[in-house]
Amino acid sequence: MSKPVRIWGIPFTPMTRPQAVEAIMALAEAGRPSYFITANLHYAMLTHQHPVLGSINERAAFVLADGAPIVWASRWQRTPLPERVAGSDLIFDLCEEAAARGLRPFLLGGAEGVAEAAARRLEALYPGLRVAGTACPPHRDLEEEEFDRLIARIREAQPDLLFVAFGQPKGELWIDSHLERLGVPVCVQVGASLDFVAGRVRRAPLWVQRISMEWAYRLSLEPRRLGPRYASNALFLLRMIAHDLASWNQGERSARPIVSGDVLELKREEFETG
Known part of the structure; x- marks a missing residue:
């Protein structure tokens, strides 16, 4: 595996989509609990706001670039990232490969x-795929007994891959906190990917994805929900571009993370429930 490339303080591993699939399958077949992260622009911003995510990124098996701005920013580096590797594409790739290898995913959230x-759509798309189980915890704080039952349910199903749709950064924090108890070889927070797979949310046409305008398509579908988030992302991106340009002018090839001194560290316990 190639040495990570640090973009805005996050260690991204240079991988193409097929290389990522092979690396994830290797983790699944190794059998030891692990997780990887697909980090988009929003997650990069969250990492700068909440320092606890920095250590989670470092403990991940690898971090993949799920955002065109991150790939573009990597071109300032000596080793640019080869392409965007979107979690919403990977879930299909991984289930296709899991069907071929007899591995079983669990869908959570x-x-x-x-x-x-x-689960029904994935099993229809890839004959031979066996989904180990599904669970949709209520959108409230779980009681301790409910929480324990959820983890026990996943452990009993013995999946090889766990796709978690809890949102950012709740999903990444939850996986990191319970990795050993879960005992799943590969875990990943997948955001809206389950909605895409289930057909509840339309994904942008391929030509829109290819010109890196998928964000604009999603904004047109959910302007009230995504408008404030994308505005914050845009301000963060401008800040990072300004920092990268200043670093470039000073002859630096990689930028150190910028975290303002008044940012409050995210409390892990706020994200302990599913």
Whole structure:
């Protein structure tokens, strides 16, 4: 595996989509609990706001670039990232490969019925795929007994891959906190990917994805929800571009992370429940 390339303080591993699939399958077949992260621009911003995510990124098996701005920013580096590796594409790739290798995924999270619908579609798309199970915890703080039952349910199913749709950064924090208890060889937070798979949310046409405008398509579908988030992302991106340009002018090839002194560290316990 290639040495990580640090973009805005996050260690991204240079991988193409096929290389990522092979690396993930190797983790699944190794059998030891692990996780990887697909980091987009929003997650990069969250990492700067919440320092606890920095250590989670370092403990990950690897971090993949799930955002065109991150790939573009890497071109300032000596080793640019080869391409965007989107989690919403990987879930299909991994399930296709899992079907061929006899590996079983577990789908966790999303709105009521989404995980079940996604499981049915994946099994229809890839004959031979056996989804180990699905679960959709209520969108509230779980009682301790409910929380324990959820983890026990996943352990009993003995999946090889766990796709978690809890949102950022809740999913990454939850996986990191319970990795050993879960005992799943490969875990990953997948964001809206289950909604895409289930057909509850339309993904941008391929030509829109290819010109790196998928964000604009999603904004047109959910302007009220995504508008404030994308505005914050845009301000963060401008800040990072300005920092990268200043570093370039000073002859630096890689930028150190910028974290303002008044940022409050994210409390892990706030994200302990599913």
